[in-house]
Amino acid sequence: MHDREQIMSEIQGETKDQVPVTVLTGFLGAGKTTLLNHILTAEHGRKYAVVINEFGELGVDNDLVVDADEEVFEMNNGCICCTVRGDLIRILGSLMKRRAKFDGIIVETTGLADPAPVAQTFFVDENVREKTRLDAVVTVVDAYNVLQTLEESSEAVHQIAFADVIILNKTDLVDEAKLAEIEAKIRQINAYVKIHPAVRSNVALTDVLDQGGFDLQRALEYEPDFLENTEHSHEEGVTSMSFPVSEPINEARFHAWISALLQEQGGDILRSKGILNFAGHDDRYAFQAVHMMADGDFIGPWKQGEKKESRLVFIGRNLNRPRLRRGFESCRA
Ligand SMILES: Nc1nc2c(ncn2[C@@H]2O[C@H](COP(=O)(O)OP(=O)(O)OP(=O)(O)O)[C@@H](O)[C@H]2O)c(=O)[nH]1
Numbered sequence: 658m659h660d661r662e663q664i665m666s667e668i669q670g671e672t673k674d675q676v677p678v679t680v681l682t683g684f685l686g687a688g689k690t691t692l693l694n695h696i697l698t699a700e701h702g703r704k705y706a707v708v709i710n711e712f713g714e715l716g717v718d719n720d721l722v723v724d725a726d727e728e729v730f731e732m733n734n735g736c737i738c739c740t741v742r743g744d745l746i747r748i749l750g751s752l753m754k755r756r757a758k759f760d761g762i763i764v765e766t767t768g769l770a771d772p773a774p775v776a777q778t779f780f781v782d783e784n785v786r787e788k789t790r791l792d793a794v795v796t797v798v799d800a801y802n803v804l805q806t807l808e809e810s811s812e813a814v815h816q817i818a819f820a821d822v823i824i825l826n827k828t829d830l831v832d833e834a835k836l837a838e839i840e841a842k843i844r845q846i847n848a849y850v851k852i853h854p855a856v857r858s859n860v861a862l863t864d865v866l867d868q869g870g871f872d873l874q875r876a877l878e879y880e881p882d883f884l885e886n887t888e889h890s891h892e893e894g895v896t897s898m899s900f901p902v903s904e905p906i907n908e909a910r911f912h913a914w915i916s917a918l919l920q921e922q923g924g925d926i927l928r929s930k931g932i933l934n935f936a937g938h939d940d941r942y943a944f945q946a947v948h949m950m951a952d953g954d955f956i957g958p959w960k961q962g963e964k965k966e967s968r969l970v971f972i973g974r975n976l977n978r979p980r981l982r983r984g985f986e987s988c989r990a
Pocket residue numbers: 683684685686687688689690691692718767768797826827828829830855856857858928945946947951952
């Protein structure tokens with residue numbers, strides 16, 4: 658139990674020296690990493706430390722984030738809102754020792770994270786509360802999939818409910834009428850949230866950074882025991898599996914296999930991503946898909962001394978591990 662009165666009064670007496678923290682959330686494949694890259698490559702004269710949490714046994718997201726000279730910390734031992742909250746507290750603690758090196762911190766959560774416990778960390782943990790300030794919860798919404806996702810996932814509802822700012826992304830994939838329907842749906846969950854429509858998360862940085870404060874009052878209205886209740890549940894049945902392959906992969910065979918797989922099981926496979934070593938190419942290939950919609954690109958050379966191992970991650974329901982492994986391994990060159 659935490660003394661709500663005490664927390665509220667301490668927050669009101671904040672000092673300017675606290676580091677602003679932006680929490681980026683949004684369902685699987687909504688465009689969080691795209692937004693993060695947009696922020697990190699923009700000219701704002703600021704330096705951000707980045708904490709990435711992904712749901713998967715093998716890290717892929719780190720490779721998908723641009724090579725800015727930002728400090729990137731990866732936590733992939735579990736979901737940020739459950740087991741790794743201790744890790745988050747520790748990482749924030751160690752960042753604070755190098756406070757002078759950056760102006761702000763960005764925490765990208767996994768698409769399956771409930772942002773409430775992440776936001777709680779900034780109020781409930783005394784040390785974190787003293788040194789940092791939750792600037793805003795920014796939720797990226799996938800316009801193409803959101804209406805269905807909200808039906809199926811309580812985390813997706815929470816991500817909208819706790820948002821201070823919503824980036825309504827992938828507007829290129831829906832028409833005006835659909836957009837209006839989505840905005841109305843969002844407003845049902847979070848009436849006063851700022852909504853910024855976007856393509857490829859391309860929003861003005863002033864819409865995302867320096868928002869001036871997470872709305873604790875609103876969080877308490879939505880969830881009165883926000884500061885006390887640290888229990889939460891997860892959507893049933895969603896798991897993550899990852900498959901490393903050390904031999905080079907045949908590009909054509911991979912594309913044929915993955916498109917057939919996603920055609921057949923894209924309803925259950927919420928998200929897939931991979932870093933691939935295609936035979937005959939020097940550069941890494943980044944593959945990703947949200948349900949059936951896939952894309953990919955070469956993203957530059959392997960790092961010096963890095964093992965050229967292909968890694969493919971699936972997140973979804975009813976995943977058949979041996980079948981996925983066999984399928985991926987059959988793409989070896
Ligand atoms: N058509 C379209 N595709 C987009 C847009 N924004 C991002 N994408 C694609 O959507 C996919 C997912 O984007 P990411 O930025 O990796 O999404 P994410 O939220 O970080 O994904 P997770 O970390 O797995 O939850 C990628 O294939 C992007 O290229 C958009 O505005 N329009």
